[in-house]
Amino acid sequence: MKTKTLFLNYAILFIALISGCASDDFQDTVGICPIVESTTPLSNAIAVPVNSNIIVTFNEEMDPTTITQSSITLTGSSTVAGTVTYSGKTASFKPTSALAENTTYTGRVKTTVKDLKGNALQTDYVWAFTTGLILRPIVTSTDPINNATDVILNKVITATFSMPMNPSTLNATTFTIKQGVNTIPGTISYSGSTASFTPTIALDANTTYTATITNGAKNSSDTALLANYVWTFKTGINPTIIATDPLNNAINVNLLKTVTANFSIAMDPTSINATTFTLKQGTTVVLGTVSYSGITASFDPTLPLQAGKVYTATITTGAKSTIGIPVANNYLWSFTTTVTPPIVVLPSAINLGTAAMFGAFGGNAGITNQGLNTVINNGSIGTTAASTLVTGFHDANAIYTETPLNVGNVTGRIYTAPPAPGTATSFAVASQGLLDANAAYLSISPASKPGGTDPGAGELGGLTLAPGVYKSASGTFKISNGNLTLDAQGDPNATWIFQTAAGLTVGIAGPTGAKSIIMKNGALAKNVFWYVGTAATINGAGGGVMVGTIIANAGVTFSTAGNAAQTVLNGRAISLVASVTMVNTTVNVPNN
Structure with a gap:
């Protein structure tokens, strides 16, 4: 038995010596060759992450001094730099930088690696793997x-x-x-x-x-x-102002002017306001209402402008386009108003106050137009009633219930109470106008201007009258027997005041029934006043030319619905309580 065992040991030793894996000490257990048991990544692996470490696991513990960057290598298009570490049975190769995407790499463990007994790897261990594509953010x-x-x-x-x-x-x-x-x-x-x-x-x-x-x-x-x-x-581009009304340095601007500015592009309406669109006379800020429509910003002064004054309008950089881009610089322009004052103060001490700017005023009841040819020249209309009680008229800013058959043009402005287009501001103007009209009414009453005569027993037609105060004895005045002529006798300050406790009727029925007032020898419409206790009816048949400022307590009516003949008033039609009605009527508001 001993002989047999000895023989087997020598046989194993012989085989080991031939293979190079024998122990140096014949008395020790005979060793075997070290081998690579596994790798990470595996051989022929694909889609390997580019930040992977390369791991080699041996079947036994190895001599750490033989596990180096020269004994374990990684190559792609070139040799990959990295560090090699070893622990237990595992060697790790950590690339210095990430591997390339979609690239095949070859790992190699060389025969220079040995186990703890000095047994070397018998052949280089070679394997390959391929990296994947990185899921990159985009x-x-x-x-x-x-x-x-x-x-x-x-x-x-x-x-x-x-x-x-x-x-x-x-x-x-x-x-x-x-x-x-x-x-x-x-x-x-x-x-x-x-x-x-x-x-x-x-x-x-x-x-x-x-x-x-x-x-x-x-x-x-x-x-x-x-x-x-x-x-x-x-x-985006800065909006610019491409046009203004009035123009820069304009002169003789109407005292009732609405100041406007047109922009090059659409603007943000909320940025067009009393802060970004202002009007000043010197350093005095003018009160007014600012609005915006289309590409146009409008500044509507609360009260008429002062005569013969220089005004400066400003659009600031707070005005912005619809996408929030401002005007590049403040835009300023100036204009000078006409020398005509808005308030009528006659030598006779008759003061209309702000009522002077109205061609028609409908008290607290409104104003109605019927016909296509009604126009208020050189003036405004107003009422303290709601805007819905002004029908058949328009001004530069709004339309007040016009129809295809009822169109009235107001060259000034329309002042009413809300709802829109009436505003609190326009209502304030109308309210002041009514107060001033009441004051003027009292100033031409028999109590304030006594001593009036009645040369025609209530009939003024066919008469020629010198300046003075005339009072109807019966309580009514008529102009029905012919035209009334007013003769100033060359005096430009000649003034006429007509007082009637009840009504005033001008004209008679029929196609030739219209009557007129004839002015001669320097007589002026601004110096003629009518104090009417109830209502005034002017040329119900249509036609004729009435003259003077009519202040009636209970309404003024011109012509009759359906009449095409144009009725003319050179003056003002002011009602303190009731409405004013016009049919194809031209009102020429006199200057001071």
Whole structure:
């Protein structure tokens, strides 16, 4: 038995010596050759992550001094740099930098590696694997989009990614906005999958900007964009004022003028207001209402402008387009009003106050037009009633219930109570006008101007009258037997006051029934006044020329519905309580 065992040991020793794997000490257990049991990645593996470490596991513990960068190597298109470590039965190769995507690499364990007994790997162990494509973040959308135009000046620029990003990699270095070579200052934030750049100051108008997300931006797995992402956009243009009314340096501007400015592009209506559109006379701010429609801003003074004064209108940079871009600079223009004052103060001390600007005033009951040819020249109309009680009229700013058959043109303004187009401001103007009309009514009453005579026993037709005060003894005046002539006898200040406790009737029925007032020898319409206790009816058959300021307590009516003949009033038709009705009537409001 001993002989047999000895023989087997020698046989094993002989085989080991031949193979090079014998122990140096014959008394020790005979060793076997070390082998590579496994690798990570496996041989022929695909889609291997580019940040993988290469791991080699042996069947036994190895001599650490033989596990080096020269004994374990990795090559692709060239030798890969890395560090080799060893622990237990495992050697690790850690590449210095990430491996290339979609690339085949060859790992090699050389025969210079040995186990603890000095037994070497018998042949080089070689295997290969292929890396995969990295799932990189990409920019999926931006705001503004690439090549966008008309971008607002306070725009927050955003970029949305295909996956969650590492917020710390989105900063002033990786997300920039430039105008040419100049970097725009701003703050950067990140939420969800969107990075936002908020400029510290507003962008410049009509300017091209370039936004960049660099490949320093990384996802939550620390994978970067493949390349820089760059896009451009252009801001919108500044709106400009292309026309004004009045023009700059205009003269003889109407005292009832609504000041307007037209813009080059549509504006944000909320930015056109009493702060951004102002009117001043010297340093005095003019009160008024500001409105905006289409491309036109309008400033409607609350009261008539002063005669012979220079006014300056201003549109400030607070006025902005619909996309929030302001006027580049404050826009100023000036104009001078006409020398004609708006208030009538006659030598006879008859003061109409603000009522002087009205060609017709309907008390608290409204004004009605029937016909296509009614016009108020050189003046306004008003009522303290709601705007719905003014029918068949329009001014430069609004239409008041006109129909195809009832159109009345007011060259001044229409002042009423709300609803729109009536406003609190226009109601205030109308209310003051009514107060002043009442005061004027009392100033020409028999109590204030006593001593009136009645040369025609209530009939004024066919008479020629010198300046003076005339009072109807019966309580009514008529002009029915012919025309009334007023003779100033060369006195430009000649004044006539007619007083009737009840009604005034001008004209008679029939196609030739219209009667007129003839002015001669310098007589002026502004110096003729009618005090009417109830209502005045003027040429019910149509036609004729009435003269003077009629202040009636209970209404004034011109012509009759259906009459085509034009009835003319050179003066004013003011009713304190009831309405004023016109049919194809021309009212020429006298100047002072």
